[in-house]
Amino acid sequence: MIRVLFLAGSGRSGSTLVTTVLGQLDGFFAAGELRYLWQRGLVDDRPCGCGAAVRDCPMWRPILADLPAHDPAGIAQGLRTRLRMRNRLRVEPHPDDEVIAALYRGIAEHTGGAIIVDSSKLPPYAVLVRSLPGVDLRVVHVVRDPRAAAFSWRRRRSLDGDDRLMTRHPVWKAALLWSVWNAAVLRRFGRGAYLRVRYEDLVANPTLWVREIAAFAGASPAAGLPFTSEGLLTLGVTHSVAGNPVRHRTGAVPVTADDEWRQGMSRFSHAVVTALTAPLLPRLGYPFGRRTLP
Numbered sequence: 001m002i003r004v005l006f007l008a009g010s011g012r013s014g015s016t017l018v019t020t021v022l023g024q025l026d027g028f029f030a031a032g033e034l035r036y037l038w039q040r041g042l043v044d045d046r047p048c049g050c051g052a053a054v055r056d057c058p059m060w061r062p063i064l065a066d067l068p069a070h071d072p073a074g075i076a077q078g079l080r081t082r083l084r085m086r087n088r089l090r091v092e093p094h095p096d097d098e099v100i101a102a103l104y105r106g107i108a109e110h111t112g113g114a115i116i117v118d119s120s121k122l123p124p125y126a127v128l129v130r131s132l133p134g135v136d137l138r139v140v141h142v143v144r145d146p147r148a149a150a151f152s153w154r155r156r157r158s159l160d161g162d163d164r165l166m167t168r169h170p171v172w173k174a175a176l177l178w179s180v181w182n183a184a185v186l187r188r189f190g191r192g193a194y195l196r197v198r199y200e201d202l203v204a205n206p207t208l209w210v211r212e213i214a215a216f217a218g219a220s221p222a223a224g225l226p227f228t229s230e231g232l233l234t235l236g237v238t239h240s241v242a243g244n245p246v247r248h249r250t251g252a253v254p255v256t257a258d259d260e261w262r263q264g265m266s267r268f269s270h271a272v273v274t275a276l277t278a279p280l281l282p283r284l285g286y287p288f289g290r291r292t293l294p
């Protein structure tokens, strides 16, 4: 069995933090946003979490060398077309799936059967991965207050040193994306092998939640949680591909709630995001107002 822990949800919800933390635990491999391996890792030559180009990374090179002959640009193009959210979460089989299946198999083989943490987020891609032969897919739904996520989307942050790549969205668009993606995760995966983790709960009690996620994934990290007593996270190098540039951070990193939005967000933006996400807020445990969570 190839065990895949899939982090699903919308952007700027803390999935990079979860991936990096899990990557510190024995028995887990933080692979990053695998759906972007082909385009960003292989076509655009963006760096692995370790800083090397993905092709030259000592972790990825042997995995890639074992894949059947393939065209990364073609696979990337195929995925873009097949994974459109408007396809209503139906993902038709495709010849490229043989290479994608070989990728997950290869990761499992080269990591001694580690649980693969795939932070691709996009619900249709989770559907695709779940359909691959031999894959046991468990979904962790990472959610964050949509006002916080929308506030974060407006910030400029460079992606691997390239200012153009990290998308910014106006708050209304961020709110719509939050609603569509989270509703899709709930609809498609809300029953079955599913665990919901709110970013706010995670940063308030990281030790508890990391244990919870590890147990859900079927692992038992007896010891070695990467936290010091002062609430610092001790991060070693990961080999995660694509995604938020914070994946390159190593050393002691504080785990704190990023709640700048409570002061920084205008009344108008707050009202717009609240109105557009209102149907899902109570279900995911978020208040309509600005007060902090219980």
Ligand SMILES: [Zn+2]
Binding pocket: 048, 049, 050, 051, 052, 057, 058, 059, 060, 238, 239, 240
């Ligand atoms: Zn690497």
